[in-house]
Amino acid sequence: MNRHVLEKGHSAYPIGSAFKISPNRFQPRSQPALRYRRHLFQRLCLLGGISLILLLLIFPSWRAAVLPTLSFGLLASPNDLHLQTVRYYDLSEVQGTEKGWERGERVLMCTPLRDASSHLPMFFSHLRNLTYPHELIDLAFLVSDSRDDTLSMLSHMLEDIQNDPNPKMPFGEISVIQKDFGQKVQQDVESRHGFEAQANRRKLMAQARNWLLSATLRPTHSWVYWRDADVETAPFTIIEDLMRHNKDVTVPNVWRPLPDWLGGEQPYDLNSWQESETALALADTLDEDAVIVEGYAEYATWRPHLAYLRDPYGDPDMEMELDGIGGVSILAKARVFRAGVHFPAFSFEKHAETEGFGKMARRMKFSVVGLPHYTIWHLYEPSVDDLRHMEEMEQERLAREKEEQERAGSKESTQPQTPGTEDAMDSEKLQGSAKGPAAHPAKDEPVKGDSSEAEGAAIMDTVKE
Numbered sequence: 001m002n003r004h005v006l007e008k009g010h011s012a013y014p015i016g017s018a019f020k021i022s023p024n025r026f027q028p029r030s031q032p033a034l035r036y037r038r039h040l041f042q043r044l045c046l047l048g049g050i051s052l053i054l055l056l057l058i059f060p061s062w063r064a065a066v067l068p069t070l071s072f073g074l075l076a077s078p079n080d081l082h083l084q085t086v087r088y089y090d091l092s093e094v095q096g097t098e099k100g101w102e103r104g105e106r107v108l109m110c111t112p113l114r115d116a117s118s119h120l121p122m123f124f125s126h127l128r129n130l131t132y133p134h135e136l137i138d139l140a141f142l143v144s145d146s147r148d149d150t151l152s153m154l155s156h157m158l159e160d161i162q163n164d165p166n167p168k169m170p171f172g173e174i175s176v177i178q179k180d181f182g183q184k185v186q187q188d189v190e191s192r193h194g195f196e197a198q199a200n201r202r203k204l205m206a207q208a209r210n211w212l213l214s215a216t217l218r219p220t221h222s223w224v225y226w227r228d229a230d231v232e233t234a235p236f237t238i239i240e241d242l243m244r245h246n247k248d249v250t251v252p253n254v255w256r257p258l259p260d261w262l263g264g265e266q267p268y269d270l271n272s273w274q275e276s277e278t279a280l281a282l283a284d285t286l287d288e289d290a291v292i293v294e295g296y297a298e299y300a301t302w303r304p305h306l307a308y309l310r311d312p313y314g315d316p317d318m319e320m321e322l323d324g325i326g327g328v329s330i331l332a333k334a335r336v337f338r339a340g341v342h343f344p345a346f347s348f349e350k351h352a353e354t355e356g357f358g359k360m361a362r363r364m365k366f367s368v369v370g371l372p373h374y375t376i377w378h379l380y381e382p383s384v385d386d387l388r389h390m391e392e393m394e395q396e397r398l399a400r401e402k403e404e405q406e407r408a409g410s411k412e413s414t415q416p417q418t419p420g421t422e423d424a425m426d427s428e429k430l431q432g433s434a435k436g437p438a439a440h441p442a443k444d445e446p447v448k449g450d451s452s453e454a455e456g457a458a459i460m461d462t463v464k465e
Helices: 032-058 060-070 078-085 120-129 150-162 195-216 238-243 277-284 334-338 353-363 384-414 421-435 451-464
Strands: 106-113 137-143 174-178 221-227 231-233 249-257 265-267 329-333 368-378
Touching: 106 195, 120 150, 120 231, 137 150, 137 195, 150 174, 174 195, 195 353, 221 238, 221 334, 238 249, 238 329, 238 368, 329 334, 353 368
Parallel strands: 106 137, 106 221, 137 174, 249 368
Antiparallel strands: 221 329, 231 368, 249 265, 249 329
């Protein structure tokens, strides 16, 4: 019996056509809920990818964490990306210790310069001789209000020292900053040390020091060493010598050499001192913006000065607590500046610049000491009075030489001649004419004066040059 025949005799399959089945005709349709979820998921993924790209562009620091993960470390090294974007510093490791050269502690050496081209050769000779590891010293210079070729000469000398064939000679990072502050006081001795110019001059110098420090102090620095360019003589180990005291702020004693006729030597830096009751009483009588300066009759402070306590045979490691300090040579821990101590460009307790710096450091409970028997020597610069006195000494020396020559000539003319003297003189003349040069006797050499006058003349020639 045929099961595929209907009741009326027709077959279940269409008659007169081949057997065909459409591939999509009998597949079940997808439900609307599933289709909606799939489209939503695709949109969310697209939105997330665009957001991630935008975040990586806006926040570069995210690249160090995201890109190595997405690229399975093939795109870039995680360490390289980390150093280029985010750096972490532990300031507890740069507090400064008494043997920083053994622990690799970095020193920032700051030097302000103004019309200092004549001092730079001497300064760089000191730099070359420093025994503290040069690779641990970063140099920072501020050239301001200069009218000579300080900047060009500085650049040339820095290039020479950095390209020195000795591998121990080049220094670390070097920064040269140029900024003028409107300093109009001349650089001669009379102008720089005149009483009327002191207050404004020191306030501008404080600004220069603060600009230089704020632009060059790095989180890697443990110490800051301030050094003037016109220091003539200093120990090669001065950084280590001051560092061994392990104080927050340390300064040496500063003297200057003098000619013998001026005493041979003299205290130079009178800005390092201990406070006195007389000075405190004087400060209460001054205006709010007044600045007390040492070494001038206008301000009789009667303070104990570090310079006057020097003993050439004393212990160089002896310490003296100070309230004010000078700026020729200062070694301070970098944490002092990070804590907020700076060089006040205003009247702070009636003081400014380095003396105000010492006062501020003491106010913030930092240790400030000076070494009365550890001495460095500042360059001698003759004042107007010294030059005048040298000129007078030179005139006196020439007058004395002329007088002695006239006296010697008068003795020869008044001396009686013995028989036969004329014949001897004639024979000497004949012999001289035969020899040639003896016929023309040389001029009489000037008679030398005493040692002090000769030294004064030598200094005069140096100053004129």
